[in-house]
Amino acid sequence: MNESSPSKSPPKSENKLFTLKKWNAVAMWAWDVECDTCAICRVHLMEACLRCQSDSKAEDCVVVWGECNHSFHNCCMSLWVKQNNRCPLCQQDWTVQRIGQ
C-alpha cells in the first residue's frame, strides 16, 4: 500500500510536530579491555578484586593495562610484579601502559 502524500512544504523548525525539550541520556561504562576477567584473581574486571571486596574498598579498585594490552586489577598486578615482572598471560616483560581512572 502506498503511503499518503507528504505535506506540501516541510514545517519550519519552530512549527515542527515534535520538538525536543529535554533528554536524559543513559550510558554504561566499562573498562576497555580485551578479556573481562582478571587472570590473576579470576574476578570480573568490572567488580573489585577479592582483596578490595573484603576490605570494602571497591571504589578504588581500578584496572591496569600493560604494553602487551593485557589488563588486570591494578591491586592484583602490583602484588604479582613483586614476584615476577612478566605479564601472567603472555610472559612479556611487564610495563604499565595506562591505569584506569
Added chain:
Amino acid sequence: MLQPHNQYVSFENEWRQALLVVRNLLNQRNVSKFEWQDLFVINNRITSWVDDGCKKLMNELEKEVNSHVTNAGKRIHNYNDDESLLHSYITEWTNYSVQVRHLPMPFSFVERTNNSHKFNGCNRPTARSQESPNLVRNTMLEIWNHVVFTKISDRLLNVAMNLVERERNGESIDTKLIVGIRESFVELNTDVENPLALYVAHFEQHYLESLERFYKSRTSEFLEKNGILAYMAFADEKLTEEENRAKKYLDFSKPESNEKLIEKCVKVLVIEYEDQLLAESPPLIRNYEIPRLKMLYRLIDKTPNGIQSMLNNLFEHIKIEGLNAMRQNAEIITSDSEKFVEQLLEMYTKFSGLIKDAFLNDARFLTIRDKAFQEVVNNTDVFKIEFQNKSMKGSVESRCPELLATYCDILLRKSNVSKKLSSEEIDEKLNNVLLVLKYVQNKDIFMRYHKTHLSRRLILEMSADQEKEENLVNRFREAGMPADYVNKLFRMLQDIEINKDLNSTFKKSVSGVNNNRNFTDSVTLKILNTGAWGRGKERAHVSLPRELEDFIPEVEEFYKKQHTGRKLNWTHNLSSGTIVFATKMGKYELEVTTYQMSVLFCWNERPNAKISYETLKLATELTETDLNRTLVTLVAFPKIKHQILLTDCAPVNPKNFTDSTLFWINQDFSVVKNDKAQVRGKMNLIGRLHLTAEQDEQEHDEIIQLRVFRIQEAIVKIMKMRKQIHTAQLQTELVEMLKHMFLPSRKLIKEQIEWLIEQKYLKRSDDDINTFIYIRH
C-alpha cells in the same frame, strides 16, 4: 558481784548464784540487766578458776535443762485429745525455743575455752559437740528432742496434716501450729551432714502424701461434674493455692523442696488429666480464647512434655488459617502487592498477639510462629512463579518476593500511594516489608526485583527520597541479605551522586566551545558503572533524532578526558526525554522513552503521512520486538482518552502488525482533564521503561543460572574445608550457607555435584558411594 581474784572460788557457791538466773531464764521470768551480766561473769569465773569447771558447769546446766524439759513434757501430756496436745506442744516449744536462742550466750565461754584448749574433760561425749561451737544450744535441742519430741512427733505430725487438710477444705486454722511443727523438725535434726534430713523424711514426706490423697478423689469428681474447661480453671486455681500454701508451711531454703512440691501438684492436678486438657487446645487456639489459653499454657508448661503438643497445635493453626486467608483473598492480593503485604502483616500481627497474650512470648512459641509463617509466606498455592528452565522444570516458587519488591517500589517512588503517606508511615511500612522478608526463602528473587525497580527509580528520577533508599539498603545489609547484591545497590546510589558532579563539569566544559549551548543545557547525562547496574542489552540500537545523534560524540570526547581506559555503551533503552507535541488542539509536553521519541520523530518531516510498519522499522532501526512494544504504547496506551498514533490494525496486537500496517498521527490528540480537552498539558508515556524488557523466561533463566553458580561455589567452599563429606551433611551445610539467598532444591544440588565430579573437582569415595572427596588443583 566481782570478787577479788585471790579469793578461793567455790563451784557450789558460784553455781548456786548462777542457777537462780538460769531458772528464771528458763521459766521466762524477769531477769534484770545486772543478773544477766553477772551470769557471764560467774561462768567466766568458774571456767577460769575451778578445776574441771567446764565439765561441772555443763553437767549442772544439763541437769537443770533436763528437769525443765521433763516438766514441760508432763504439761504437754496433760492433754489427751490431739489438737490440745498440739496446742500445748507449740506453746511449750515456742517458749523453749526462745531460751534456746538466749541461754547459750552466757555459756559461750565454755564453748570457747573448750575449743581453744581442746580440753576434753569439758566435752559431752558426742561427736558433734567436739566440733560444734554451739555446744549449749545443741545440748538443749537434743534434750528436747529426746525427752519430748520423738515420743509424740508422729502424733503431732498427723494432727498438723489434718489441720492442713481442713484448711484445704476452706476452714481457717492457726497457721502457727503447723509452722511450729515444721520448725521442730528442722531444728531438732541431728544429722550434721544433712541438716534437713529429719524434716524431709517426715514432715515433707507427709505433707506431699496428704496433698496427693486430698486431690486424688476430688479432681475426678470435679471433672465429672463440671467438665474439662471448668476443671482447667479449678486446677489452675488449686495449683496457685497449693504453691502459696507451701510457701507458708514448707521449708524452701533449698530449691529442690519447691520443685518436689510443684512436681507433686502437677502430677495430681495436671498430668492425670493431661490428654483431656490438651484436647481442648486446638479449639481454644482457633477461637482465640486468650484467658483460657493462658491458663492451659500455665498448666501444661509445668508438665515435662505437654508443651510440644500445644506447639504443634499452634503450628497447624497458623498454617491453616494463614493459607485460608490467602486463598479467600487470592483474587485481590495476587494483583495488588499492597493488599498482599497488608494481608500477610495482618495475619502476622494476629498470630504474634496471640502468642504475646496467651503464651507470654514464650520463645518456643515464637519459634513455631516463625516456622509456620514461613510456610505461609513461601506457599505456592496462591501465587507462584513457574520455572521453565530445564534444570528447574516444573518447580514452582512463591511470588511473594516479587510482590514485596513491587510494594517497596510503590512506597519509594513518587506514586499516588507514597504521596498520601507521611515519612513515618512509609518507614513503618518499609519495616513491615523487612519483617515479612525475613520469612522469604528465596531472597535472591526479591533482590533482583528490587534492583530492577531501583534502577528505574534512579534513572527516571522518580525516587521520592534518596535517604530512604539508602536506609533501606543499609537495612538489607543488617538483615543479612546477600552481600554482593547489597554492595551493588550501594554503588548504584553512589553512581547517581557521581553523575551530578559529572553533569555540572560537562556543562561548564561545553559552554565555551559549543554553539548549541541551549541544547546542552537540556540534556542530563547518566553514565553508570556496568559492574553495578548490570550489563543489560548487548547494544540497544536505535536511530536517534539528528540533534541527539550529533551530541553523542561530544559526550564521548568529554568523558575520555575525565577518565582513562573506559568505554561507553549507550543504553538508549534506558534513556528518556520530554518532547513538545503540537497539534491543532494545543501544545502538549510528553514524557517519552527514547524509542518512542525515535518513532514519533519520523513524522516530523511529514506530519500528515500514514507511515508503514516497514518504513518505521527502517527509519528507527529498532528490532521488531522493541518496535512492537513501542508502537503498542503509542497506539494503545492504557487509561488515556486520545492515543498519540492511530493505526489500521485492529484489534491492536503486535502479532497482527505486518510490514504494511499503517500508522499516523492522531491530529485530534489532546490531553483531557475532567472530561475537558486542555490546550496545554503534560502526559507521561514512559510506563515501565525498557528495564523489564526481557521475557520472564529469560529472567528466570538468569535467576537459575546464578543459583547454579552459587551452588557450585558453595560446594567447592565446603569441600575445600572438609576434604571429605557425606552427602547428607553436604546438603545440610549447603542449605545453611545459601539460605540467606535461596533454598537450593535437591535436584539442583545433585546436578551440580555431578557437574563438579565431571570437572574433576570432586570424586565419589571408593568405599562409600555417598561420600565425596575433594580433589586438589
